[in-house]
Amino acid sequence: MKSILSAFILLSGLCIQTAQGQGTPKVAEDFKPSSVNQADKQFPQVNSQRRVRASIAAPNATKVQLDLGGVKYDMVKDANGVWTGESDPQDEGFHYYQLNVDGASVPDPGTLYFYGAGRWGSGIEIPSADQEFFALKNVPHGLVSENIYFSKLTNAFRRCFIYTPPGYHENAKNRYPVLYLQHGSFEDETGWASQGKANLILDNLIAAKQATPMIIVMDNGYAFAPQSKEAVAKKERPESVFEQVLVTEVIPMVDGKFRTLADRDHRAIAGLSMGANQTMRIMMNHLDTFSHYGGFSGTANYPSSDALDASTFLDGKYKDGNALNKKIKLFWLGLGTKEPVPFPKSIGAFKTMLDQQGIKYVYYESPETAHEWLTWRRCLYQFAGKLFK
Amino acid sequence: MKSILSAFILLSGLCIQTAQGQGTPKVAEDFKPSSVNQADKQFPQVNSQRRVRASIAAPNATKVQLDLGGVKYDMVKDANGVWTGESDPQDEGFHYYQLNVDGASVPDPGTLYFYGAGRWGSGIEIPSADQEFFALKNVPHGLVSENIYFSKLTNAFRRCFIYTPPGYHENAKNRYPVLYLQHGSFEDETGWASQGKANLILDNLIAAKQATPMIIVMDNGYAFAPQSKEAVAKKERPESVFEQVLVTEVIPMVDGKFRTLADRDHRAIAGLSMGANQTMRIMMNHLDTFSHYGGFSGTANYPSSDALDASTFLDGKYKDGNALNKKIKLFWLGLGTKEPVPFPKSIGAFKTMLDQQGIKYVYYESPETAHEWLTWRRCLYQFAGKLFK
Numbered sequence: 001m002k003s004i005l006s007a008f009i010l011l012s013g014l015c016i017q018t019a020q021g022q023g024t025p026k027v028a029e030d031f032k033p034s035s036v037n038q039a040d041k042q043f044p045q046v047n048s049q050r051r052v053r054a055s056i057a058a059p060n061a062t063k064v065q066l067d068l069g070g071v072k073y074d075m076v077k078d079a080n081g082v083w084t085g086e087s088d089p090q091d092e093g094f095h096y097y098q099l100n101v102d103g104a105s106v107p108d109p110g111t112l113y114f115y116g117a118g119r120w121g122s123g124i125e126i127p128s129a130d131q132e133f134f135a136l137k138n139v140p141h142g143l144v145s146e147n148i149y150f151s152k153l154t155n156a157f158r159r160c161f162i163y164t165p166p167g168y169h170e171n172a173k174n175r176y177p178v179l180y181l182q183h184g185s186f187e188d189e190t191g192w193a194s195q196g197k198a199n200l201i202l203d204n205l206i207a208a209k210q211a212t213p214m215i216i217v218m219d220n221g222y223a224f225a226p227q228s229k230e231a232v233a234k235k236e237r238p239e240s241v242f243e244q245v246l247v248t249e250v251i252p253m254v255d256g257k258f259r260t261l262a263d264r265d266h267r268a269i270a271g272l273s274m275g276a277n278q279t280m281r282i283m284m285n286h287l288d289t290f291s292h293y294g295g296f297s298g299t300a301n302y303p304s305s306d307a308l309d310a311s312t313f314l315d316g317k318y319k320d321g322n323a324l325n326k327k328i329k330l331f332w333l334g335l336g337t338k339e340p341v342p343f344p345k346s347i348g349a350f351k352t353m354l355d356q357q358g359i360k361y362v363y364y365e366s367p368e369t370a371h372e373w374l375t376w377r378r379c380l381y382q383f384a385g386k387l388f389k
Numbered sequence: 390m391k392s393i394l395s396a397f398i399l400l401s402g403l404c405i406q407t408a409q410g411q412g413t414p415k416v417a418e419d420f421k422p423s424s425v426n427q428a429d430k431q432f433p434q435v436n437s438q439r440r441v442r443a444s445i446a447a448p449n450a451t452k453v454q455l456d457l458g459g460v461k462y463d464m465v466k467d468a469n470g471v472w473t474g475e476s477d478p479q480d481e482g483f484h485y486y487q488l489n490v491d492g493a494s495v496p497d498p499g500t501l502y503f504y505g506a507g508r509w510g511s512g513i514e515i516p517s518a519d520q521e522f523f524a525l526k527n528v529p530h531g532l533v534s535e536n537i538y539f540s541k542l543t544n545a546f547r548r549c550f551i552y553t554p555p556g557y558h559e560n561a562k563n564r565y566p567v568l569y570l571q572h573g574s575f576e577d578e579t580g581w582a583s584q585g586k587a588n589l590i591l592d593n594l595i596a597a598k599q600a601t602p603m604i605i606v607m608d609n610g611y612a613f614a615p616q617s618k619e620a621v622a623k624k625e626r627p628e629s630v631f632e633q634v635l636v637t638e639v640i641p642m643v644d645g646k647f648r649t650l651a652d653r654d655h656r657a658i659a660g661l662s663m664g665a666n667q668t669m670r671i672m673m674n675h676l677d678t679f680s681h682y683g684g685f686s687g688t689a690n691y692p693s694s695d696a697l698d699a700s701t702f703l704d705g706k707y708k709d710g711n712a713l714n715k716k717i718k719l720f721w722l723g724l725g726t727k728e729p730v731p732f733p734k735s736i737g738a739f740k741t742m743l744d745q746q747g748i749k750y751v752y753y754e755s756p757e758t759a760h761e762w763l764t765w766r767r768c769l770y771q772f773a774g775k776l777f778k
Binding site for chain 1: 427445446447448449450451452453470488490491492493494495496498501502508509510525527530532533534535536537538539546551558559561582645646647648
């Protein structure tokens with residue numbers, strides 16, 4: 001009986017409450033430090049029920065909370081002034097969180113820090129059953145390089161991270177296809193190679209000969225035209241020029257600096273959430289530049305779930321399904337099964353339009369994940385394996 | 390009078406107290422956000438007196454402090470529950486710090502995070518008069534690449550960051566000399582290219598034709614041989630194998646992966662504090678591997694200030710001054726003028742030994758800086774300009 005119950009717990013921590021018929025289910029005492037903790041830091045921890053246990057010394061505080069997944073969990077103080085508390089079971093994968101000490105929202109001093117939710121802050125990793133695909137293994141590793149550039153279009157320094165696959169530096173003559181890969185809203189160019197594990201996913205795929213060695217370029221999707229002082233004073237909304245930055249500044253820079261295969265057949269573009277929306281528009285505006293597209297948890301009709309009219313949506317760019325099927329080598333969409341409103345219906349409306357136009361696409365659903373990074377790691381894993389083949 | 394007083398304030402903030410004859414000197418209200426804040430974060434700020442002003446919302450806290458430079462400054466709560474407070478004037482340059490909320494030591498949510506003092510935490514940048522040498526400018530920029538490798542000697546995954554100079558990727562035939570550059574105690578492989586600004590210092594030097602374009606390899610100085618379970622249980626001190634990792638694992642990997650000039654004439658090694666101690670020993674044990682040495686705020690006799698006997702110190706490796714002068718192309722030492730005990734006297738004792746042995750060296754003092762990163766940025770700037778010439 002015990003082993004069956006254990007399996008049940010692993011399937012869904014929330015079921016424990018029903019199984020035990022208790023308001024406050026028993027917390028399994030098998031917590032282990034999170035894999036994204038700072039070296040030698042014992043907290044936060046995660047247990048087999050996928051609960052998070054946080055702990056912080058705050059001897060003079062009157063209330064300390066673990067703020068995770070939209071819920072603030074009260075922590076309890078011990079005789080030494082150390083506060084400890086647990087969350088409800090969480091989805092597998094990576095989540096942003098913070099601590100709250102007497103009203104101050106602060107990063108947990110125990111974790112590494114990640115950019116998301118518009119700030120650098122704490123993250124927690126709930127082990128997933130399929131975590132091998134993004135694990136750090138003893139296989140050849142590519143490099144992730146910080147590339148600083150001055151952008152005339154934004155009149156600002158910008159930065160992209162560039163993954164070069166294993167062998168790139170040793171084999172100085174090979175040329176490689178390129179995937180341009182974008183983050184979501186309130187995230188930045190650091191996300192994909194940090195919490196996204198893009199480099200490790202590709203290292204593992206390439207080692208298993210399941211992906212074509214490729215370069216990945218991860219830029220920042222926030223790029224705005226300079227504003228006049230008057231416009232700033234009036235708080236006018238700045239004009240996004242990300243599409244122009246990517247197409248006229250980043251791609252020529254990458255093709256000039258790295259050994260790329262610099263043609264549309266060897267260029268893909270993908271993004272998550274806001275990045276899916278952005279890259280879908282860029283793809284359709286530049287079909288002579290890109291041949292493969294990936295949209296993870298997002299489409300260009302966001303946030304609408306209304307039926308789409310192919311003759312007018314995106315200026316009718318999806319009207320001629322036959323032509324698109326010939327032009328686009330891969331049209332790939334992905335979504336987590338637990339994603340919130342409006343993603344399922346919005347992406348559903350987009351898919352319906354593709355079906356109506358007879359446009360071929362691949363559709364993937366990430367089991368039991370929401371609008372979070374495990375969905376996008378899985379999307380990249382599935383998508384990258386189909387690129388440039 | 391006002392302008393003279395202003396100049397006086399700029400020279401030494403501490404003098405204000407005397408000049409004004411007050412216990413609580415007046416705080417100049419010309420604070421600006423620190424350059425290492427997160428995007429759009431208004432706090433922390435720095436004023437012309439080099440004071441730091443921190444601010445955090447903590448409506449239910451009873452005591453909030455700014456913990457900077459070994460002093461905890463009480464902050465004051467306003468009607469909205471926002472606490473604000475200022476430090477005494479600080480040295481120019483970069484400092485680690487934290488906030489304390491009712492006894493909880495936490496990172497300031499306003500800053501970027503840096504690894505130092507054994508943890509990822511907040512940093513503040515006090516503008517320095519000479520900051521142009523490490524500023525981000527519109528010059529060609531090199532890349533900083535994260536390189537993951539499996540180390541057999543430690544039986545662990547390790548990581549080094551590698552700076553490749555401007556032109557490295559575009560000119561696929563050039564080969565470059567290599568500087569191996571190490572961090573200090575309780576820091577790691579991220580320090581030099583983050584708070585150390587090593588990449589920007591080299592970009593600027595190379596653009597001004599004041600440095601030979603070179604590769605810089607920044608590894609982690611903490612590397613230990615695997616221990617038996619018994620040894621771990623007994624809390625035995627693990628054996629450092631950093632020297633072996635660097636010489637037998639990292640250098641061959643770098644020479645295999647990058648277009649290096651793979652001989653001693655084109656290989657330098659340098660480090661700061663603990664890293665100076667480590668690299669000085671490695672240099673002297675491997676004079677056939679390295680030809681240039683830089684010790685920033687540290688020497689291998691640390692922490693002793695006793696007179697050194699060249700016939701016995703480091704097994705007599707400094708005994709034959711003539712031979713060393715022929716073998717070592719650059720022997721460079723640097724120190725901040727405000728460094729604490731034991732650094733000035735310890736390094737002084739080492740220099741005295743070099744003088745006694747007739748060993749040629751360059752000695753540099755960083756004005757008005759202590760055992761902190763502005764000292765080491767300046768050291769790298771001075772040192773790099775003399776390498777491989």
